[in-house]
Amino acid sequence: MERRAFYRNGGLPWLLIAPQLLLVLVFFYWPTSQALYWAFTLEQPWGGGNSWVGWENFLSIFNDKEYWGTVVRSAFYAICTTGLSMAMALTLAVFVDRSLKGTRLFQSVYVWPYAIAAPAAGVAFRFIFAPEAGLIGAINDMWPGIWNPAINGYQALAMVIVCHSWLGIGYNFIFFLAALQMIPRSISEAGAMDGARPLQRMIDLQLPLIAPTVFFLLIINLISSFTDSFGLIDTMTEGGPYGSTEVMVYKIYFDGFKGFDYSGAAAQSIILMLLVIALTFVQFKWVEKRVHYN
Numbered sequence: 001m002e003r004r005a006f007y008r009n010g011g012l013p014w015l016l017i018a019p020q021l022l023l024v025l026v027f028f029y030w031p032t033s034q035a036l037y038w039a040f041t042l043e044q045p046w047g048g049g050n051s052w053v054g055w056e057n058f059l060s061i062f063n064d065k066e067y068w069g070t071v072v073r074s075a076f077y078a079i080c081t082t083g084l085s086m087a088m089a090l091t092l093a094v095f096v097d098r099s100l101k102g103t104r105l106f107q108s109v110y111v112w113p114y115a116i117a118a119p120a121a122g123v124a125f126r127f128i129f130a131p132e133a134g135l136i137g138a139i140n141d142m143w144p145g146i147w148n149p150a151i152n153g154y155q156a157l158a159m160v161i162v163c164h165s166w167l168g169i170g171y172n173f174i175f176f177l178a179a180l181q182m183i184p185r186s187i188s189e190a191g192a193m194d195g196a197r198p199l200q201r202m203i204d205l206q207l208p209l210i211a212p213t214v215f216f217l218l219i220i221n222l223i224s225s226f227t228d229s230f231g232l233i234d235t236m237t238e239g240g241p242y243g244s245t246e247v248m249v250y251k252i253y254f255d256g257f258k259g260f261d262y263s264g265a266a267a268q269s270i271i272l273m274l275l276v277i278a279l280t281f282v283q284f285k286w287v288e289k290r291v292h293y294n
Contacts, residue, residue, distance in 0.1 A: 032273075038266035045260035057267040066243070067251070067268075071275075074247040077161060078225035084165040086217055089172030094202055097180040107177070114170030118231030125163040126236045149237070153244025156237050160245050163232055168224065172217050179210035211291045219283055226276055248272050 039057055041050040061067050096107050113121070127133070131140050131148045140147055149156035183206060191201040207214070230249050233239060239246035239254060246254065249272065256265030 035266040035269050038263050039270050041263060043262040043266075045262070050263075053263070057263050058271070061264065061267055061271065069243075070246055070248055070251050073157075073244075074226060074249075077157070077164075077229065077247055078222050080161045081164045081168065081225045081229075082218065082221040084161065085168035085221060086172050086214070088165065089169045090176050092169070093173050093176035093180055094198075094206070096177055098198075110173045111170045113167055114174075116167065118167060118228065119235045121163055121167055122232040122235030125159065125166075129159045149241075151241055153241050156241060156245050160229070160232055160236055163236065164225065164229060167232075168221060172221070175213050175217055176210065179213035180206060183209050215283070215287060215291045218287070219280055222279060222283075223276055226272065226279075248275075 038050075040052065040054055042053045042057075043050045092106070092110055096110070129136060129147075129149060131137065131150070136147050147155060149159050187205055187209075188201055191205050196204065226247075227249055229247055230253060233245050233247065233250045234253075237245040239250050248268065252265045252268045252272065255261045255268065259265075
């Protein structure tokens with residue numbers, strides 16, 4: 001039987017949700033409306049008014065070859081971080097779900113990376129991957145120049161991808177483990193009795209049953225890859241070397257706060273928002289058809 005709460009005072013529910021509505025209005029809708037306005041105007045770098053330019057900012061962006069390179073780089077970054085993070089988290093969750101020795105300890109340890117701020121993780125990984133210290137420094141002594149993300153763009157991008165993937169493992173692990181533990185043990189035991197190996201049971205039995213969780217995490221991870229990479233890139237590479245790690249969200253910051261192109265940065269933020277919305281729509285339109293909830 002469905003239960004509902006009724007209030008004698010009709011204004012009380014609005015009063016209870018007022019703080020949340022205020023936060024959404026101040027920190028989401030107001031900045032979004034300002035960015036939308038700035039995207040169609042030419043803002044002066046040091047103040048002093050603006051002028052309406054219509055679609056000129058967007059046309060300038062679409063005609064910029066460097067911007068399209070940033071879009072391709074962002075898509076590659078999102079695919080790699082999402083795939084690597086989800087694959088590692090699912091593997092760890094499968095091992096913990098099997099209740100092997102010491103899994104209770106691992107179950108708590110695997111969640112810790114999610115509590116670390118992205119800039120702090122970026123600083124730590126910058127030292128870990130430093131070419132002049134630690135294990136990598138020893139390897140560079142044997143093969144000089146084999147690893148140096150300060151001058152090699154591919155290595156710098158790989159370094160950031162690994163760090164972002166590591167940060168997302170804890171979050172994905174929680175959901176994968178919860179989904180796996182909801183599967184009746186009898187299903188896995190029946191598969192084992194039929195001779196299916198652990199990997200085969202995971203692919204043929206467990207993975208289809210946790211498809212809704214995989215779909216949810218796929219959306220969350222892709223959105224995070226496009227929007228939450230700024231802290232890592234700013235502390236690890238600052239978009240370098242030679243722009244090889246400059247993704248869309250970092251280019252918005254660089255053009256707006258360092259290049260003082262507020263209008264261009266606002267237009268880029270609108271494009272990024274529309275891209276994320278379109279990507280989410282595509283996933284719900286086509287990918288969700290392969291997901292079974294029953």
